[in-house]
Amino acid sequence: MNTGNLLLQAQNIHKTYTGKTEPVEVLTGADLEIHENDLTAIVGASGSGKSTLLHILGGLDRPDRGSIYFRNADLAQMNDEELAKFRNLNIGFVFQFHHLLPEFTALENVFMPGLIAGKPMNQIRDRAGYLLDQTGLSNRMDHRPSELSGGEQQRVAVARALMNEPEILMADEPTGNLDERNTEKLLSVLLEMKQKERTGIVLITHDHRIAEIAPNIYELKKGTLQPVTLQNS
Numbered sequence: 001m002n003t004g005n006l007l008l009q010a011q012n013i014h015k016t017y018t019g020k021t022e023p024v025e026v027l028t029g030a031d032l033e034i035h036e037n038d039l040t041a042i043v044g045a046s047g048s049g050k051s052t053l054l055h056i057l058g059g060l061d062r063p064d065r066g067s068i069y070f071r072n073a074d075l076a077q078m079n080d081e082e083l084a085k086f087r088n089l090n091i092g093f094v095f096q097f098h099h100l101l102p103e104f105t106a107l108e109n110v111f112m113p114g115l116i117a118g119k120p121m122n123q124i125r126d127r128a129g130y131l132l133d134q135t136g137l138s139n140r141m142d143h144r145p146s147e148l149s150g151g152e153q154q155r156v157a158v159a160r161a162l163m164n165e166p167e168i169l170m171a172d173e174p175t176g177n178l179d180e181r182n183t184e185k186l187l188s189v190l191l192e193m194k195q196k197e198r199t200g201i202v203l204i205t206h207d208h209r210i211a212e213i214a215p216n217i218y219e220l221k222k223g224t225l226q227p228v229t230l231q232n233s
């Protein structure tokens with residue numbers, strides 16, 4: 001199933017939060033390998049640590065123990081500034097709530113990662129226009145987030161996440177706030193963009209039906225990842 005080169009390798013990831021009264025041990029030795037252009041879903045009960053794991057895999061947080069290599073780069077060796085630059089160039093994030101900047105238009109929101117990366121403005125404009133077109137928003141580019149539906153806002157968030165041509169898109173319950181029709185639309189946009197851009201996707205969901213779009217499914221349970229085999233596969 002995994003034919004591409006190894007892109008991300010997480011080994012023996014541990015994470016415990018200090019907690020108010022007692023420590024919360026969330027990850028107790030999670031291992032994961034992601035290859036180029038993989039689609040991987042991670043399921044697990046509420047509170048099992050899915051978001052914690054995604055944040056660590058994407059370099060938004062650091063593990064207490066364990067290693068994460070992205071190609072040959074060891075995330076533990078990067079200082080915070082290097083890690084921020086690494087994230088902006090290699091990883092796209094989509095969360096349950098879009099986190100778009102309310103005072104900017106859809107087009108300007110999609111610009112942001114390109115501006116932060118210091119790319120030329122003409123390149124940023126072309127790429128943002130292309131991505132909004134691909135996500136079905138060519139006639140909504142000048143709308144502010146408050147002038148977009150929930151499904152449209154989430155598709156802008158996908159376009160923004162793809163701005164810098166990331167190698168992996170990390171999506172944390174991206175459809176958690178959407179109705180069935182918009183869920184289907186968002187998933188089909190993700191799958192289409194995966195094909196067109198050759199982007200790997202890590203999809204966190206508590207919904208097994210959504211996870212089933214992924215060839216590789218893992219369940220996070222008691223702090224570790226176990227492969228899930230579908231009954232009809």
Ligand SMILES: Nc1ncnc2c1ncn2[C@@H]1O[C@H](COP(=O)(O)OP(=O)(O)OP(=O)(O)O)[C@@H](O)[C@H]1O
Nearest residue numbers: 017018019024026045046047048049050051052053
């Ligand atoms: N900053 C923190 N400090 C203390 N405990 C935390 C912190 N962040 C998360 N937790 C706890 O760690 C556990 C895992 O949280 P996490 O958000 O990773 O789970 P999840 O599987 O994504 O949950 P959900 O599906 O409900 O979003 C939970 O018990 C949560 O209460």
